[in-house]
Amino acid sequence: MKQEELQAIASQFKHPTGEKGIEMANMMNETNINMTHHSIQNLHIEEANTILELGHGNAGHVEFIFEQAENIKYYGLEMSELMFQEARQINRNYVSQKQAFFSIYDGNLIPFEENLFNKVFTVNTIYFWQEPEKLLSEIYRVLQPKGILCITFAEESFMKQLPFTQFEFELYSTEKAEILIEKTSFKIINKETLTEKVKSKTGELVDRAFTTLVLEK
Numbered sequence: 001m002k003q004e005e006l007q008a009i010a011s012q013f014k015h016p017t018g019e020k021g022i023e024m025a026n027m028m029n030e031t032n033i034n035m036t037h038h039s040i041q042n043l044h045i046e047e048a049n050t051i052l053e054l055g056h057g058n059a060g061h062v063e064f065i066f067e068q069a070e071n072i073k074y075y076g077l078e079m080s081e082l083m084f085q086e087a088r089q090i091n092r093n094y095v096s097q098k099q100a101f102f103s104i105y106d107g108n109l110i111p112f113e114e115n116l117f118n119k120v121f122t123v124n125t126i127y128f129w130q131e132p133e134k135l136l137s138e139i140y141r142v143l144q145p146k147g148i149l150c151i152t153f154a155e156e157s158f159m160k161q162l163p164f165t166q167f168e169f170e171l172y173s174t175e176k177a178e179i180l181i182e183k184t185s186f187k188i189i190n191k192e193t194l195t196e197k198v199k200s201k202t203g204e205l206v207d208r209a210f211t212t213l214v215l216e217k
């Protein structure tokens, strides 16, 4: 594959746009659903929790969140206008019932007041954070004391085998992510790395290692 084609794939992962972006988002939601569920389960969602997700893609997994407990509120933040629109459409019932709220932001400043959320999570976005320490301090600000943040990402050892990750992506091993967290006020309370089978571009099943870091304010 040509360099420009690889660059175009990387850009779609970072910021889905146009017809291709919708296709890409459907594929991502399907391929990454195990990672997404792992992140959500590690939040230990309880009744009346207010939850924030950064970079939800098409947000086809929001129903799973509402299955976790009663009386939850879900807020989704995206940088992609297309993903914001797709997520609102797919979750239109939750939106009209004022249980789910979607907004666009700049990827750096979280447009919410402090101490608003019990739980925050994000899956497959850390690679694209422009200023990781600043974004983590923003998440810290909007979390309640003792609030939980789950960060889920595919391990660098797997990701570096994908030819398009040489563009746009900053790859993380667990150790590198822990070094980043140590620069913030968060406390790491758990970490888990799992390996799952995913379909490669050529159709065969390959092992993907992914990690969820569980952090407490």
Ligand SMILES: C[S@@+](CC[C@H](N)C(=O)[O-])C[C@H]1O[C@@H](n2cnc3c(N)ncnc32)[C@H](O)[C@@H]1O
Residues within 6 Å of the ligand: 013, 014, 015, 016, 028, 029, 032, 036, 054, 055, 056, 057, 058, 077, 078, 079, 080, 083, 106, 107, 108, 122, 123, 124, 125, 128, 129, 130
């Ligand atoms: C690779 S996709 C992952 C989507 C979904 N979470 C999943 O795992 O299937 C990355 C998504 O995060 C969004 N994104 C990129 N940088 C972001 C940031 N700093 N904050 C929030 N979302 C971001 C992109 O627009 C894109 O929809």
